[in-house]
Amino acid sequence: MTTWELNLLATPKAVPEVRHLLRRHAYDVRLCASELLTNVVDHVGEGTPVTVRVTVTGGGHTRVEVTDPGTRSLPVLLQPTADTDESGRGLALIEALVLRWGVEYDRGHKTVWCELEGEAPPSTVQEPSAPVGSSR
Template sequence: MRPLTLELLATPEAVPDVRRTVREYLGVPCADLQLCVSELLTNVIRHLGDGVPVTIRVTRAADGGRTRLEVTDPAPRASPVRCRAAAADEETGRGLTLLDAVALRWGVDEGPATKTVWCELPGEVAAGMRPPGSAHGALKVC
C-alpha cells in the first residue's frame, strides 16, 4: 500500500477532513489512528498557531503489521512533552496521554528546520480491530 501524504494548513476545520481521509485511505474503521491524527494536528494548532503548514504521512506495513503516523511542522524546537496529568475539570492536557495509551510507541524527530511527531499502532488496532482478549488501547473514562 502506498503511503498517504497530505500537505495542508493546520486549522480546526481541517481536523475532521484529515480524519475522514485517513479512514478512506485504510478502507476500514480506524478509531485509534483517527484519534492520534486528531491529537497531533490539534497540538500543532494549539502550540504553534492556526494556519501552520504541516505534512501528515500514514504508512502501513506491506504485511498488514504496524501503521505509522507522522505529523511534520516547521518548529523544530517546540517539542511535545507529557508534563503532568490533567485535572478532571481541565479541557486540555490529555492528548499525549491518549496517544501514549493507544500507540505501541511514539516519539519526536527533530531536523534543522522541522519537527516530526510520530506514532506506531499495531495493524489490527489501526484498522479498528482488536485481537480477542486484548485490552491494548482501551481507556477507562472516569
C-alpha cells in the first residue's frame, strides 16, 4: 500500500494546486480530490485545516480521503435536476465515478472518502515544494 498525504488549509486556491500535485494520478482521482476539498471550502469554511490523502491499495484500488474538523457539516448526496443550480452536484459526480464512498468519524474529525478502480503511479507523484494554499 502506498499513501500520498498533504496537510493544508482548505481554500479555493488550494483546489487547483492539489489537483496539480496529483497530476500523475488518473483524472478521476484528481477530480475526486478536487470535489471533496471543494466541499470542505463550501460547507465547513474557507481556511479549515484538512488532510488530503490518496492511497493505492494492494487490491488495485485507489482511495481518496479528505479529513476535516467539521463534524456538524455532513455530506449530502443531492439528486440534481435540470432546474437546479450548478452547485450541489459534487457528490453526485463522485457517486457516478467511484466504486463506493462514505464518511468516517474519529476524535472530533470526519473523513469523507471514495474508492476507485485502478492503480495510480505513486512513485511519480510530485511532493509539494511550498505549503499549499499559502501565499508565497
